[in-house]
Amino acid sequence: MNTTVNPQYIDIQGVEQTFKTKKGPFCALQNVNLKVAKGEFVALIGHSGCGKSTLLNLIAGLTMPTQGVLLCANREIGGPGPERAVVFQNHSLLPWLTCFENVYLAVERVFSATENKAQLKARTDAVLAMVGLTAAAQKRPGEISGGMKQRVGIARALSMEPKVLLLDEPFGALDALTRAKLQDELLQIVANTQSTVVMVTHDVDEAVLLSDKIVMMTNGPSATIGEVLSVELPRPRNRVELAESTQYLHYRKAVIDFLYTRQAHVEKLTA
Numbered sequence: 373m374n375t376t377v378n379p380q381y382i383d384i385q386g387v388e389q390t391f392k393t394k395k396g397p398f399c400a401l402q403n404v405n406l407k408v409a410k411g412e413f414v415a416l417i418g419h420s421g422c423g424k425s426t427l428l429n430l431i432a433g434l435t436m437p438t439q440g441v442l443l444c445a446n447r448e449i450g451g452p453g454p455e456r457a458v459v460f461q462n463h464s465l466l467p468w469l470t471c472f473e474n475v476y477l478a479v480e481r482v483f484s485a486t487e488n489k490a491q492l493k494a495r496t497d498a499v500l501a502m503v504g505l506t507a508a509a510q511k512r513p514g515e516i517s518g519g520m521k522q523r524v525g526i527a528r529a530l531s532m533e534p535k536v537l538l539l540d541e542p543f544g545a546l547d548a549l550t551r552a553k554l555q556d557e558l559l560q561i562v563a564n565t566q567s568t569v570v571m572v573t574h575d576v577d578e579a580v581l582l583s584d585k586i587v588m589m590t591n592g593p594s595a596t597i598g599e600v601l602s603v604e605l606p607r608p609r610n611r612v613e614l615a616e617s618t619q620y621l622h623y624r625k626a627v628i629d630f631l632y633t634r635q636a637h638v639e640k641l642t643a
């Protein structure tokens with residue numbers, strides 16, 4: 373991992389997000405400041421409704437902050453771009469297209485100006501192989517499992533060779549075993565591609581297993597970053613070995629303390 377090149381590859385400065393609602397303005401995020409280094413894996417964790425997706429959408433450029441600025445590679449994020457690919461929980465595949473076609477569409481959008489059809493197809497095949505979906509390439513989303521659909525979504529995002537991978541609870545809807553398998557695959561893929569990743573999760577173990585940094589958010593409204601935990605577990609990480617590691621348990625406890633002790637009372641009030 374190369375974290376020395378640009379320690380503030382994504383740079384979030386004084387960001388506020390206020391939504392207009394029927395009841396008046398609603399401040400979801402306030403004074404959010406965060407730096408993400410190139411190649412770093414960052415998890416955003418916090419209670420439901422604290423603003424994790426709101427922050428991810430801001431990095432994706434899907435929404436604009438009401439105050440503050442977000443930079444990627446020293447350039448202001450002014451909208452969505454292929455260098456920042458998003459994977460949502462509900463995978464958002466086009467149901468009438470095959471897995472291959474779903475991915476090809478993204479490949480075509482990014483590379484058709486510079487590459488011929490054979491090259492675009494080769495790219496699509498390669499990325500489907502990377503997520504273990506070669507055999508299912510000609511199937512439609514309705515013919516494959518939830519875990520496979522999620523893999524197509526990840527393949528589609530990776531196919532654009534994004535500098536930043538933004539994952540919004542990508543495994544949230546999956547059973548525990550499929551989830552563990554995809555987490556391990558993601559670890560492998562990210563190690564191979566050296567991508568910078570920002571991932572929203574509710575899952576403490578997922579955050580500790582995958583991340584270099586865990587960004588813990590306070591409860592909303594006017595949520596902000598409460599604490600940032602650096603996870604210095606060596607890579608490659610093995611979930612079976614980590615289950616007995618005191619260092620792993622220490623990180624796990626730190627996140628649980630934050631979520632269920634320090635942020636708990638506020639949640640009771642808003643529940």
Ligand SMILES: Nc1ncnc2c1ncn2[C@@H]1O[C@H](COP(=O)(O)OP(=O)(O)OP(=O)(O)O)[C@@H](O)[C@H]1O
Nearest residue numbers: 391393398400419420421422423424425426427592
């Ligand atoms: N477009 C919008 N208009 C008004 N309020 C919004 C809008 N989008 C989000 N909110 C509010 O902002 C807050 C943060 O929402 P967000 O979806 O970012 O939370 P979250 O942490 O991702 O939640 P969850 O973990 O449940 O997905 C919530 O109170 C939500 O109701």
